[in-house]
Ligand SMILES: O=C(O)CCC(=O)C(=O)O
């Protein structure tokens with residue numbers, strides 16, 4: 207396992223360095239990286255990957271584009287509106303669409319204030335089930351081209367991670383997982399959390415994003431230096447650990463479908479949430495406003511027709527298969543509908559992967 211990232215004693219997610227993961231590296235060198243990754247996904251479910259293959263300049267550019275997008279006037283952003291209903295997750299989710307599920311308080315006014323959290327979801331240009339919803343090119347020239355390029359760069363990095371996981375887990379075919387991931391069913395999400403009075407988060411009237419697990423195979427999360435991401439301690443239910451932002455790192459976590467593939471025991475899909483930024487001195491003004499937070503999760507999902515059934519290495523005598531096999535497309539719809547029923551038309555902006 208890699209070194210430990212620490213801010214307070216309770217903060218610890220493993221760090222794995224992918225710089226030795228190159229096509230011409232020896233099997234031994236690749237295996238060392240792979241084992242660290244698989245151990246981290248087994249023990250914690252979350253890992254901070256450095257030298258992951260997404261160039262730092264590209265990441266900086268992605269955050270700059272995200273800021274430019276959210277800085278547009280609402281009527282401009284509304285030129286690429288998120289479609290209605292639980293099936294398609296694309297385009298800009300406007301403040302009125304923000305998820306009620308993140309509002310812990312029953313106070314309607316509090317809820318109204320929180321609806322300011324917004325996002326923009328982007329997928330493959332070749333995914334007929336989930337067509338992209340783009341702004342007119344004149345509104346943000348270059349945005350579509352950049353995001354399409356960024357999407358596929360993240361996909362390439364994700365395939366290395368999936369291959370390394372297969373190798374680290376000791377699968378007879380280390381490329382087993384890669385084969386289910388053409389990349390066309392992934393989702394790039396630009397997230398903007400505007401400033402919020404710290405007291406609302408402290409008194410738990412609100413959470414920036416409530417505790418949830420992701421649905422797909424893996425999530426690669428890029429975050430700015432605001433902080434606030436917390437992950438549940440696998441060894442202590444209900445205890446959350448802060449994930450200190452680390453410049454340029456990719457925070458990777460296991461999603462529910464990958465957990466099912468591994469029969470739950472091996473790869474862990476961990477609850478996580480976004481709450482109070484850790485650096486209290488960043489609060490400003492009498493209301494102690496927190497800083498804005500920008501993050502960019504990249505959700506990696508199996509192809510829509512992929513059948514997810516327990517890998518043969520993950521079950522055996524004394525360790526029965528725990529889950530029925532599922533088809534990705536059916537599973538995603540089932541999850542989306544559940545969420546839709548819980549929150550009505552506001553579900554569109556809830557954590558939506560796959
Ligand atoms: O904004 C973040 O850091 C977390 C986002 C997240 O967990 C999600 O979109 O599923």
Ligand SMILES: [Fe+2]
Pocket residue numbers: 418419420425478557
């Ligand atoms: Fe998430």
